[in-house]
Amino acid sequence: MPQEAEMLAKKAGESGMCEADYLRLLISQKPNDYPEVRKLLKELINEVNRIGININQIVFNNNAGLYSKEDKTQLVAYMRKLNQKVNKAVVQIGNQ
Known part of the structure; x- marks a missing residue:
């Protein structure tokens, strides 16, 4: 769990927010709200x-x-290419 707490603190800091505000933002937004995710999808x-x-x-x-x-x-x-594209999207969306 400490790893997750460190990651939360880092991501919140990068966004210029406190951890509570960052969590509220994550909870209130859907992945489609992120322009990068929309473009990727x-x-x-x-x-x-x-x-x-x-x-x-x-x-x-x-x-x-x-x-x-x-x-x-x-x-x-084609199936390999499709799997690669989907896996890449999953990784990128997971890192948002």
Whole structure:
């Protein structure tokens, strides 16, 4: 627990607030209130949409019997990229 108290004191100090005011701010705001989070989520949504289109094309090829080994490789690459983007967003949002 002392680690959390130190982190709270540091973050409150960086914001120019006392710890109580900083906690009130955190409680009263939603993540969407932070411009950085909104921007990050918008970028993530756009990336997920682009990757989703590519995945849909691969699935269409699979259903049409045109699925190739290259499609499987691309699908795995898209899924990895998607996981990386989501994990990066989770880390960045968690650090807000």
